[in-house]
Amino acid sequence: MKFIGYRTLKTGIGASIAMIIAKQIGLEYAVSAGIITILSIQNTKRQSVNIAIQRMASCIVALLISSAVFMLLGYNAIAFGIFLLIFIPITVRFKLEQGIVVSSVLVTHLLVQKSSNIFWIGNELGLMIIGVGVALLLNLYMPSIEEEIKKDQVYIEEKMKEILFQMIKALKDNNISIKEEKLFNELEKRLHMARIRAYNNLNNYFMSDVSYYVQYMEMRTQQYETLKRMQEHFQRFFMTYEQSIIMAYFTESVANSLHEENTAEKQLKAVEILRGDFKKMELPRTREEFENRAMLFQFLNDLEQFLIIKNEFRKNFIK
Structure with missing residues (x-):
């Protein structure tokens, strides 16, 4: 079990280094x-740069405004x-x-010292430069999380397959499994974490284009929403017909082809063929059969739509 995270370790080391540097070059309030x-x-390099x-x-801005206000109104609480x-x-x-909080704290040093001379202005600027500078240096290295993202990909694809196989069973047996809801909940949680990881990975690079994982997670999230809509149909299915069995076998082919590299081109062509076959079949004889159809x-x-989402994703990355 990890008791000290990587960010915690950097925080502890960085704070000490910043205080030592500030003290060594003669700055007051080095602890700041x-x-x-x-x-x-x-958590990411881009966040660190933006905050710095x-x-x-x-x-x-704070030092300019505070100096003007203090010189006009004095060094007191009302002026602050x-x-x-x-x-x-x-x-x-x-x-x-x-920068609101930290800059306001630095301004209080001027208030305590009752001075806005060049020494104190330089002192506060120095504290800020050292503080954000040390943080930036420590954040230059971020451990790669691509392996974790790849594990997320495998997990998500396997969970989607499981959900599709539960739907296949329901189409064949007209019986909805209670396991299905649990699978959806697990998939939703992992997708949420995976998207955060993918965006963090993106924000750790400035020059390289690593948007693939972000696009992948967004694509799988869209497919998840489509699966949720597909799940709702089973609340209305109440009989198994020839068409249900055919649909079950087609859904099985989709589930078996569900992997990162698949373009879904073959499955989309099969949809058109299947739709044409359905139109040639005998018309429903009863209201119940019509509603099920x-x-x-x-x-x-x-x-x-589930397949189109994947197909469009692959088209964006195959040049």
Whole structure:
């Protein structure tokens, strides 16, 4: 069991390094550099860079505004409140919210010292530079999570196959398994985690295009929603017909071909053939048979959409 995560380890080491550097170069309130590092350690490189930019920009804005306000109104609580009334709307307007808290804390140093001279302005800028700088350096290396994403892919595909096989059984036996709902819940949870991992992986690269995993997870999420619609049809099926058996065998071929590299071209052509065969069959003789046939036809439409989603995904990555 892991008691200390990678991010926690970086946070502890980074805070200590930032405080030591700040102290060694003679900055006051060196502990603030460590706090800034703690707040700036992020899960991805892009997040770290964005937050560093926001905090540096907001720090400069805060020091400029606070210096003007303190010189006009003095170094007191009322002046600090007025500073916040000016500073916060500006940072929100320019989307620098990540710097509000740390910049406000740095401004309190000026308030305590009752000075906005060049030494204290430089001191606060130095604390911010060291804090975000150490965090950025530590975040230059992120452990690869591609192996975890590949495991997610295998899991998701296997769960989708299981769900399709449960549907096949229902089509043949007219019996819905209670296991199906559990499979859907497990698939939904894993898809949620997998999408987060895929986006984190994307945000750990600046130059390389690693959007494939994000697109893959979005594609499987769309297919999951389609499977949910397909599941709803079984609440209306109440008899097994020749068409149900045919549909079951076709669904089985879809399940067996469900893997990352499949383009679904073959299955989509089979849908058209199957739809044509259904039209040639004898018309329903009873209302119940008509309603079931209509539900089967809608099930086929949704299964076709399931395949189209995969086909469009593969087309985007096959040049």
